[in-house]
Amino acid sequence: MNLTAQDEIAVYVEGVRLALAGLPPATRDELLEDLPEHLAEVLAEGGGSLTDRLGPPEAYAAELSASAGFAAGGQPTSRYAAVTDRAARHRARINQAVRGADVRVGPLLGYAKASEFLVLLRPAWWVLRGYLAAMAVAFMFDGNSRLGLMPRLGGDDFAAVLLLALGILGSIWLGRRGTPTRKWPRRAFRLATVYLVLFALIGFFEVDSAAQRDGYSEVGYTGWNEFTDVRDVYAYDGDGRLVSGVQLYDQDGNPIRLGEPYCEDPTSGMSVPSRTLGYPHCPEAAPYHPGDPSAVTPPPDASTPGSPAPSAPEASPSGAAPAADSSSKPPAPSSSARPPAAKEPARVG
Amino acid sequence: MRSSVLRVDPTQLLKGVLDLAVLAVLRDEDGYGYDILRRLRAAGLEDVGDASVYGTLRRLFNNGLLNSYVVPSDEGPHRKYYALNAAGRTELQRSGKVWSGFASIMDDLLRERGKA
Known part of the structure; x- marks a missing residue:
């Protein structure tokens, strides 16, 4: 014919x-x-x-x-x-x-x-259909998982393989039986097939794009990095003295901003704006206190008068900063507290 | 408008007996649609229409007088064969008797007219 x-x-x-x-x-x-x-x-x-x-x-x-x-x-x-x-x-x-x-x-x-x-490709389609059906079932009943390559139910490898085997064998069995002859089973059969094909198309692109962004997805999508929890920075010089008014810059001269310029008032528990420029924002909250209380430098900012730090000693910052050890010369907290960018900024990275 | 009683029209006659004719050609041997049509024509019902046979088969099947089965064919389309079932055979006998009675009455009538 x-x-x-x-x-x-x-x-x-x-x-x-x-x-x-x-x-x-x-x-x-x-x-x-x-x-x-x-x-x-x-x-x-x-x-x-x-x-x-x-x-x-x-x-x-x-x-x-x-x-x-x-x-x-x-x-x-x-x-x-x-x-x-x-x-x-x-x-x-x-x-x-x-x-x-x-x-x-x-x-x-x-x-x-x-x-x-x-x-000739029909048996191959049966196998693929079984795989897709297993994936669809896993996707429907395992709400929180992202699409992968295995039909995972609760992250169990064995269950995934079992489901996969059942899906494929079932699909082959259905394929050998042929399309249902009665009207409503046939319609349901076709509807399910259409659903699987759509599921496959969407899932395919989903998995592919997930694979593309895999390298940086942890950082880019959760917003977490090792500095997320950093609220303040405390710099100590070679003698273990806390350095105040520290300005941090990266290799390109861009200022590095870590934490927020707010301090928690130890008595009221309220968050108040930091009175210092540069790091640390909150000298009082320093994790290490050298034995010599004079080592703790007061907030150097002269532009905020009338706000003495609680533990500010009488020594002026310029008197405390010059250390005998000049090899690890930290940016001296000057009274202007604004180091010129050219003046050997602390390098990070 | 011309009257329709003057001449006996074979196709009109056929309408009344096509069921019986189809049952009759299936009495000894199952057949598919076109095969049945050929048997009817071979038997002398030259004017029987293809659509009539096809429709009659569908109706007899729907009324439970025929069984059907599909025979795959290598070179052509699959063929749906029809076979008389028990109900079909009963109907064939009953209708056959009705027809025979009717036909003999007509024969007698025509013979008497012929003699008269």
């Missing part, structure tokens, strides 16, 4: 279907169920086109519905019938286009028809 014969039959059957538009769609579909095969027999005998041998489709339809015990078909009796009618026409046109593509694409694959090649 060649393409033109199939087309001729499809067109003729569609003509008959249209002429029977007055019948309920289910009745009509049932009546025409075997007509294509039957017409193929007629055509196979030769002797002209279907219309030559059987007359116009309308006449055939009238004879058919009369002999089958139905009232003669007429015009569509309802809007519903008209809609199903149009749908049937579109279906016929689509079927014809698909058949045409089938034959045209076939030679590219080395087959007479593309469908012959696709039929």
Whole structure:
């Protein structure tokens, strides 16, 4: 049976279907169920086109519905019938286009028809379908997991493999049984297939993009890094003395900002703005206190008078800072507290 | 408008007996649609229409007088074979008797007219 014969039959059957538009769609579909095969027999005998041998489709339809015990078909009796009618026409046109593509694409694959090649792939589709079904089930019942490559239920490897095996075996079993013949099982079957295909497409891109951003996803997406918990910075010089008014810069001269310039008042427990410039924001909260209380330098900022640090000694910052050890020269907390960028900033990174 | 009683129209006659004819050709051997059509034509019912046979088969099947089964075919389309079941055979006998009675009445009538 060649393409033109199939087309001729499809067109003729569609003509008959249209002429029977007055019948309920289910009745009509049932009546025409075997007509294509039957017409193929007629055509196979030769002797002209279907219309030559059987007359116009309308006449055939009238004879058919009369002999089958139905009232003669007429015009569509309802809007519903008209809609199903149009749908049937579109279906016929689509079927014809698909058949045409089938034959045209076939030679590219080395087959007479593309469908012959696709039929060979059917068991592969069964396996893939089983895998997708297992993934879909795992995805539905395991709410918090992101899509991976295994159908994980609660992160259990064994359960994942078991589910995978069940899905694939079940799918193969279904495949060997064939498409359900009854109407509603068949519809459910097709709906599930469409769902799986959509799930596969979306899931495929989801997993792929997750794999693309894997390298930095931990930092980029959770906002966590090792400095997240840093609220203040305390610099100690070579003699273990706390250095105040420290300014931090990276290798490009950009200031490094860590923590927030707020301090917790030890008595009230309230957060108050820091009175110092540079680090530490809160000298009082230093983790290490050298034995010599004079080592703790007062806030050097002269621009905030009337706010003496609680433990500020009398020694001036410029007197305390010059240390004997000049090798680890920290930026001397000057009274201006604004070190010029060129003046050997603390380097980080 | 011309009257429709003047001439006996074979297609009109056929309508009344096509069920019986189809049952009859299936009595000894199962067949598929086009095969049944060929048997009917071979038997002399030249005017029987393809659509009529197809529709009749569907109706007899829906009324439970026929069973059907599909026979795969290598070179052509799959064929749906029809077979008489018990109900079909009963119907064939009953309708066959009705027809025989009717036909003999008609024969007698025609013979009497012929004699008269």
